[in-house]
Amino acid sequence: MRINAKDEKTFKATALALNAAKQSVKTSKQHMTALSMGNEPDRQEEQSAYVDPTRFLDGKEIHKWNQLPQSLKKRYIAEGIKEAKASSKARSGILKDNYDFTEEIEKKVANVYTADLYRMEETAGINTYQRFEYNPLKRFQNHWNHREKNKKLSSENEIQGITDKRSSAAGQESIRKGERYLSKEQEQIKLQIKAGINKESATGKVVADSATATSTATSGAVTAGGSLVVTAGKKAADKFKDYMQERSMASEQAIRNVESKMTEIKNANHEMDSLPSSLKYIGAAVGAVLLSVLAVVVQAVFSFLAVIIGVIIAILVPIIVVVTIISTLIGIIASLMSSTPVIAGGGERIVQIALQEENNPSGAKYWRYVMGSQFVNGDVTPWCACFVSWCANEAGLIDSGIVPKAAAVRAYHRYYAERGRFHYASEGYTPQPGDFIVFGADTHIGIVQYVENGRVVTIEGNTSDAVHSRSYALNSSYVTGYCNPEYPAGTTIEIPEGMGTTHTYMGWRTITSRTSLQYQLREQSGEHYDSEGFGIIDGRYVIACTTLYGQVGDYVDFYRENGDVLHCVIGDIKNQNDPGCNQYGHQNGERVVEFVVQYSTWYPSHANPGTPSCKPEWNSRVVKAVNLGYNYFH
Known part of the structure; x- marks a missing residue:
């Protein structure tokens, strides 16, 4: 393309416009640098405080925005400001302190000019005689009005402050300088238009466009602060909308997953229900x-x-x-x-009482007990029956009705015959201890002690005018029969082999507990001793034994292996918890009977009974014990 003289003039005019625009940009840059220097952190805080994303949200979104916590709101606003700044920098770079506004404007003006120049050459080639009615001043005015509208919109934002107003004033001053400069150039452009040259018209357009570019750049610098707040609010709102949309999509996806599962279950159940019958x-x-x-x-x-x-x-x-x-x-x-206890007859008690009267030559007390009259002699006042009644009374058998109180033998015979307890000797009856033996035609009566070797041993009163023991053959014609009283049962204890072989002793005065039965028995009985120092109660030896044989005060007879009988009364109880004591006696049952003796004559030392130095005749094992069922305290 060739450049003639007219084109050279056009380029000169363009250069003048560019110089004017460059001067305006430098002035605006100086104002912007001064205003923003050192205020960036404060301005950023103000922008964050006044960013309002709700301007870009609808009513439902605003309601959800208000429900967010303050920390989450600040995060959205901070991200909006960050993206707004990045977008602004990418678009114009006006927020950079070291940005060269001149180069940017020159690029924009050069681009406009090159495009218009190319279009002008094409227009000249098509119709060189066509006139263009183009007014650069009017186009500049339109750009000015557009800038004023943007300024008004930015002023409505709450964050617009004194800084923006100062920037706007600096920008307006720069524009007014541009207008004065362009008014001079306008006269030259009008002269070229009047000359009818189309290329000058294009050149005027280029000048106007350069002025517009200068004005636009300056206006962008003025409204950069307000636009950044608005952009940040919009970006924050977009972020919040994206967050809400993601939550909505996640909820919808979860609902779709549940519906899919339920559909699968339903289809599976449907398939099961649709099985053939x-x-x-x-x-x-x-x-x-x-x-x-x-x-x-x-x-x-x-x-x-x-x-x-x-x-x-x-x-x-x-x-x-x-x-x-x-x-x-x-x-x-x-x-x-x-030898656990077994029941035996209870007539031993009356036998023992009778034996205590043995050799008594007088029957006066027996007669007086029964008859109450003066005793004469055995012939005038026979007392054998009175003796039996007296012994029975001593054993406590009269009041109980077991034995009658009578002075005649016939009365006994009749009394037991009426009760079916009289047995004739001819019947082969074996008498028991305590039975009453009847002789002749009810002429005499005695008490049976025991039966041994086919003979019956008795104790009788008024025999040879005294109380004596007698022995008769069981088949003797002199014996008529036997009265068998119904005695209370006694207890017989058989003692095992190897036990009851020895005897020991204890002093009666060693019993010191005043509340014990042992002490009371000694005091009530009068504490009597025989000539050898053995304790005696009712003619019986006072002994100590275990509770197997009875209680304190019980009358017990111990039978020896040689036939002897020890008539005893229990005066003390041996402790079975003592070492070597069992239910039969001390030393593993060897010592069944322990005699109670006079302490003053037996202590500190004395031979045990049954030894050669003391009662050697007792050196025979005790084989049986019979509790007579009678107690001293009763």
Whole structure:
């Protein structure tokens, strides 16, 4: 393309416009640099405080925005400001302190000019005689009006301050300078237009466009602060909308997943429900068969258990029976070996009382007890029956009605015959201790002591005018029969072999507890001793033994292996918890009887009874003990 003289003039005009625009940009840059220097952090805080994303949200979104916590709101606003700054820098770079506004404007003006120049050449080639009615001043005015509208919009923002107003004033001053400069150039452009040259018209357009570019750049610098706040608010609102949309999409996806699962379950159930009826019948039949098999199995199991239980019972019952029999036999054997107490006759008490009267030549007290009259002699006043009544009364048998109170033998015979307790000798009856033996035609009566070697031993009153023991053959014609009183049962204890072989002693005065029965027995009985220092109560030896034989005050007879009888009364109880003491006595039962003696004559040392130095005749094992059922305190 060739450049003639007219084109050279056009380029000169353009250069003048560019110089004017460059000067305006430099002035604006100086103002902007001065205004923004050192205020960037404060301005950023103000922008963050006045950014309002709700201007770009609808009513529902504003409601959700207000429900956010303050920290989350600040985060959205900070991200909006960051993106607004990045967008502004990418678009114009006006917020950079070291940005060269001149180069940017020159680029924009050069681009406009090159495009218009190319368009002008094409227009000249098509119609060189066509005139263009183009007014650069009017176009500049339009750009000015557009800038004023933007300025008004920016002023409505709350963050617009004194800084923006100063920037705007500096920008307006720069524009006014541009207008004055362009007014001079306008006259030259008008002269070129009047000359009818189309290229000058294009050149005027270029000048106007350059002025517009200058004005636009300056206006952008003026409104940069307000636009940044608005942009930040919009960016924050966009961020919040994106967040709400993501939450909505996540909720919708979760709902779709649940619906998909429910659809799958429904389809699966539908497939199961839509099974053919034949399959259902088959299933029912199989279930019935299984139940039948199960019933048979259960029945078989119970039958098996019943058989097992029956077998066990069949085995256990004989075992139980055998064990029971063996236990019974062992119990019997043990009882025999251990001599557990057995019931025996209770007539021993009256025998013992009678024996205490042995050799008494006078029957006066017996007669007076029964008859209450003056005793004469045995011939005038026979007292054998009175003796029996007196002994029975001493044993406590009269008041109980066991023995009658009578002075005649016939009265005894009749009394027991009426009760079916009279036994004739001819009947082969074996008399018991305490029975009353009747002689002749009810002419005499005595008390049976015991039976031994086919003979009956008695104790009688008014025989040879005294109380004496007698012995008769069981088949003697002199014996008529026996009266058998119904005595209260006594207790007989058989003592095992190897026990009851020795005797010991204790002092009566060693009993010191005033509240004990032992102490009371000694005090009430008068504490009597025989010539050898043995304690005596009612003619009986006072002894100590275990509770197997009775309690304190009981009358007990101990039978020796040689036939002798020890008539005793229990005066003390031995402690079975002592070492070596069992239920029969001390030293593992060897010492059944321990005699109570006079302390002053037996202590500090004395020989044990049954030894050669003391009662050697007692050197015979005690084999039996009979509790007579009588107690001193009763």
